[in-house]
Amino acid sequence: MHRLEEIWMTVSVGILIIFMAIVGYQTFSLGMGPPSHAETIDPQKVEETAPFDDPGVKKIGDNEYEVVMTLQSFAFNPSNIEVPAGAKVTFTMTAMDVTHGFQLPGTNINAMVMPGHIQKISHTFDEPGEYLIICNEYCGVGHQAMSTTITVK
Amino acid sequence: MEQPLKETIRQNPKKILGVNPDDAKVALAYLSVSFVSLLIGGILGLLQGLERAGLMQLPSWLNYYQVLTAHGVLLLLVFTATFTIGYQYANLSHSFGGLLAKVRKLAWIGFGLMIIGVVMVATMIILNEASVLYTFYPPLAAHPVFYIGLVFVVLGIWSCCFGVFINYRHWRKNHPGQPTPILAFFAMGVFVLWLFASVGVTIEVLTLIPWSMGIIETTNVMVGRTLFWWFGHTLVNIWYLVATSAWYVIVPKIIGGHHFKEKLIRLVVILLVILNIPGGFHHQIIDPAISIPIKYLHVFMSLAIAVPSLMTAFAMFAVFERTGRKLGGKGLFGWLKKLPWGDVRFLAPMIAMISFIPGGAGGIVNTSNQLNQVIHNTMWVVGHFHVTVGMSVVMTFFGICYWLIPYLAKRVLTPKMSKIGVIQTIIWTIGMTIMAGSMHIAGLFGDPRRTSDTSYGGHEIAASWMSYELIFGIGATFLMIAVIIQVYAVFNMMFFAPKGHTEFPVAEPEEGEEPAPMWTERWGLWIVLLLAVVAMAYVVPIADMIMNAPPGSPPIKTW
Numbered sequence: 009m010h011r012l013e014e015i016w017m018t019v020s021v022g023i024l025i026i027f028m029a030i031v032g033y034q035t036f037s038l039g040m041g042p043p044s045h046a047e048t049i050d051p052q053k054v055e056e057t058a059p060f061d062d063p064g065v066k067k068i069g070d071n072e073y074e075v076v077m078t079l080q081s082f083a084f085n086p087s088n089i090e091v092p093a094g095a096k097v098t099f100t101m102t103a104m105d106v107t108h109g110f111q112l113p114g115t116n117i118n119a120m121v122m123p124g125h126i127q128k129i130s131h132t133f134d135e136p137g138e139y140l141i142i143c144n145e146y147c148g149v150g151h152q153a154m155s156t157t158i159t160v161k
Numbered sequence: 162m163e164q165p166l167k168e169t170i171r172q173n174p175k176k177i178l179g180v181n182p183d184d185a186k187v188a189l190a191y192l193s194v195s196f197v198s199l200l201i202g203g204i205l206g207l208l209q210g211l212e213r214a215g216l217m218q219l220p221s222w223l224n225y226y227q228v229l230t231a232h233g234v235l236l237l238l239v240f241t242a243t244f245t246i247g248y249q250y251a252n253l254s255h256s257f258g259g260l261l262a263k264v265r266k267l268a269w270i271g272f273g274l275m276i277i278g279v280v281m282v283a284t285m286i287i288l289n290e291a292s293v294l295y296t297f298y299p300p301l302a303a304h305p306v307f308y309i310g311l312v313f314v315v316l317g318i319w320s321c322c323f324g325v326f327i328n329y330r331h332w333r334k335n336h337p338g339q340p341t342p343i344l345a346f347f348a349m350g351v352f353v354l355w356l357f358a359s360v361g362v363t364i365e366v367l368t369l370i371p372w373s374m375g376i377i378e379t380t381n382v383m384v385g386r387t388l389f390w391w392f393g394h395t396l397v398n399i400w401y402l403v404a405t406s407a408w409y410v411i412v413p414k415i416i417g418g419h420h421f422k423e424k425l426i427r428l429v430v431i432l433l434v435i436l437n438i439p440g441g442f443h444h445q446i447i448d449p450a451i452s453i454p455i456k457y458l459h460v461f462m463s464l465a466i467a468v469p470s471l472m473t474a475f476a477m478f479a480v481f482e483r484t485g486r487k488l489g490g491k492g493l494f495g496w497l498k499k500l501p502w503g504d505v506r507f508l509a510p511m512i513a514m515i516s517f518i519p520g521g522a523g524g525i526v527n528t529s530n531q532l533n534q535v536i537h538n539t540m541w542v543v544g545h546f547h548v549t550v551g552m553s554v555v556m557t558f559f560g561i562c563y564w565l566i567p568y569l570a571k572r573v574l575t576p577k578m579s580k581i582g583v584i585q586t587i588i589w590t591i592g593m594t595i596m597a598g599s600m601h602i603a604g605l606f607g608d609p610r611r612t613s614d615t616s617y618g619g620h621e622i623a624a625s626w627m628s629y630e631l632i633f634g635i636g637a638t639f640l641m642i643a644v645i646i647q648v649y650a651v652f653n654m655m656f657f658a659p660k661g662h663t664e665f666p667v668a669e670p671e672e673g674e675e676p677a678p679m680w681t682e683r684w685g686l687w688i689v690l691l692l693a694v695v696a697m698a699y700v701v702p703i704a705d706m707i708m709n710a711p712p713g714s715p716p717i718k719t720w
Contacts, residue, residue: 146301
C-alpha cells in the first residue's frame with residue numbers, strides 16, 4: 009500500500025473511532041441516548057389501559073410533571089398544555105391508530121410514537137413561551153392539521 | 162494459434178461488430194421506462210414544491226399525499242431500478258462479449274414482471290387506495306393490489322439478479338484462473354446486494370397482503386418497519402454502488418487516464434456489499450422498543466460505510482491528479498484545469514462526486530444518535546437525500562446517458578447535444594443546490610417533512626421556516642426544466658441522433674499494474690460474511706420485537 013494511502017486510511021478510521029467514543033460518552037455517561045422506551049400496550053384497548061385511561065398533565069414532584077398523552081389521527085390528547093417555567097416534563101405517549109411523530113421545534117424533543125408501544129421523552133422547559141407540538145410522521149389526510157401547543161409560564 | 166483468434170471473436174466481438182443488437186434492445190427498453198418515470202416523477206415533484214411554496218393548490222381529486230406516494234415510488238423505485246438494470250446489463254454484455262440467450266430471456270421476463278407490478282401499484286395510487294407513501298408503514302393499510310404489485314416488482318428484480326449470476330458463473334467457468342472484467346465484478350456486487358436487500362421487504366409485503374385482505378387480523382408494526390429499512394437503506398447504497406462503477410471505471414477513460422488499482426476497487430465493492438444492510442437501523446433511532454445499546458451498535462454499523470467511501474474519495478482524486486499532471490497540469494492545483502470540464506460525460510459525474518462530500522457529511526449527522534433527534538423527520542432529511550440521490554447518484558446516471566445511449570443505439574453524441582448536456586447539468590446543479598440547501602436549513606428550524614401544509618395556523622415558530630419553502634418551489638422549477646432537457650436528450654440520442662460508432666469507455670489499469678487478485682472472486686465467502694453481518698445486526702432486535710410484541714394492529718385507512 010502506498011504511504012499516502014496508509015495515512016489517509018489511518019486518519020479515516022481514527023476519526024471514526026473518536027466519533028464513536030464521543031457518541032458513546034454522550035449516550036451512556038451523560039444519558040443523552042435517544043428515546044427508546046420498551047413498554048408495550050394493546051393498541052386496540054388504549055382507552056381502558058392505565059395510565060392512558062386518564063390522559064392529562066400530572067404533577068409528580070417539585071416542579072416535575074408527567075404528561076400522559078394519546079395520539080390519534082389527527083389530534084394530541086391532552087392538547088394546549090400549560091406548565092410553569094423551569095418544569096421538568098416527561099411525556100408518556102402511545103398511538104391509538106397509526107404511527108405518529110412527536111416533535112417540538114426549537115427543542116430536542118423528537119420521538120416516534122407507535123401503536124402497541126409506549127414511548128417516553130423528557131425535557132426541562134427553562135424558557136417561557138408558547139411551543140408548537142407537531143406530528144412529524146405522515147398519519148393520513150389530515151396529518152398537516154395534527155398540532156397543538158405547550159405554554160410555559 | 163487458431164484458438165486465440167477464435168477466442169477474441171467469441172469474447173470480444175464488439176471490437177469488430179459493436180454492441181449485440183439483442184442486448185442493446187434489453188438495455189434500451191429499461192432505459193426508456195426509466196426516463197419516462199423520471200418525467201412523470203419530476204412533474205409530481207414540481208407539484209409538491211409549488212404546493213409547499215404556496216404558489217399552487219392541488220385540485221380536490223388529487224391530494225398531496227397521493228402525489229408524494231407516486232413521486233417516491235416512481236423515482237426511488239422505478240426510475241433508479243430500471244436505469245440500474247439497463248446500465249448494468251449493458252456493462253455485462255460489453256464485459257462478457259454478449260449475454261447468454263437465457264440471461265437475455267430472464268431480463269425480458271424481469272421487464273414484464275416489473276411493468277405489471279408498476280401498473281398495479283400506480284393504479285392503486287391514482288385511485289387513492291394507496292396513499293401510504295413510499296415507506297407504506299403499517300398499520301396504514303393500502304389496497305391489497307398495491308402490495309401484490311410490489312411483489313411483482315421484486316420478482317422482476319430477482320429475475321434480473323439471477324440472470325447476472327448465471328452469466329457471471331458461466332464466464333468464470335470458461336475462464337478458469339482469470340478475474341472477471343471489473344464492470345462485471347461491479348454488476349455482481351450490485352445484484353447480490355439487491356437480492357439480499359429485498360429479502361426483508363419481501364417478507365414484510367407477504368405478511369401485509371393477507372392482512373390487508375382481512376385474512377390475518379393484525380400485524381406487528383415494529384417488525385414491518387424494521388424489515389422495510391433493511392431494504393430501504395440498502396437500496397440507497399445499491400444506487401451508490403452503481404454510481405461508483407462509473408466513477409472508478411468509466412470516468413478515468415473519459416478524461417484520458419487509467420483506473421486506480423483494481424485490488425482497491427474490488428475491496429471497496431466487497432466492503433459495500435458486506436457492510437451495507439444494517440445501515441437501515443439509523444432510520445429508527447428515535448423509535449420505541451429498540452434498546453439504547455442496540456441503537457449505539459447501529460450508529461457504528463451505519464458509519465462503517467464511510468470507510469469504503471473515503472477510500473473511493475482518495476482513489477478518485479488520485480486518478481484526477483495523475484491524469485491532470487500527465488496532461489501538463491503544473492503546481493498544486495494546476496492539474497484541475499486540465500480536466501475536460503466542457504465534456505458532459507465528465508462534468509455531470511464530477512459534480513456528482515463533489516456533492517457526495519456534503520451528502521456524506523449530512524449522512525453522518527443522520528446516523529448519530531443525538532444529532533438524529535434534532536433533524537429526524539424534518540425537511541433536513543429530504544434535503545439530504547436530494548443531495549445524495551438527486552445529485553451524487555442521478556447526475557452520474559445522467560452523465561452515463563451521453564455515451565451509453567448513443568453506444569446502444571449505434572448513434573453518436575453530437576457536439577450540440579454535448580453542449581445541451583452541459584447546460585442541463587448546470588441547471589440541475591443550480592436547482593438541486595437551491596432546493597436541497599433551503600430544505601436543510603428549514604429542517605434545522607424544525608420544518609417537518611411529508612406534510613402538505615406546515616403553516617400550523619400561522620404559529621410564529623412555523624413562520625420561521627415558511628420563507629424557505631418558497632425557495633423549495635424555485636429550486637423545483639429549475640429541476641423540472643432540467644428533467645425536460647434530460648428526457649429530450651435521452652430520446653433524441655436513442656432515436657434521432659446521427660448514426661455512427663460510439664465507444665464504450667472502459668478505463669485500463671496503469672502500465673505494470675498487477676492483475677486483480679483471485680481471492681476477490683470468492684463471492685460465496687462475501688455472501689456468508691454479508692449474512693453474518695446481517696445476523697449480528699438483526700437477530701437480537703427482531704427476536705426481541707417478536708418475543709416482546711404487543712398485540713398487533715389491524716389495518717387502518719386514514720386518508
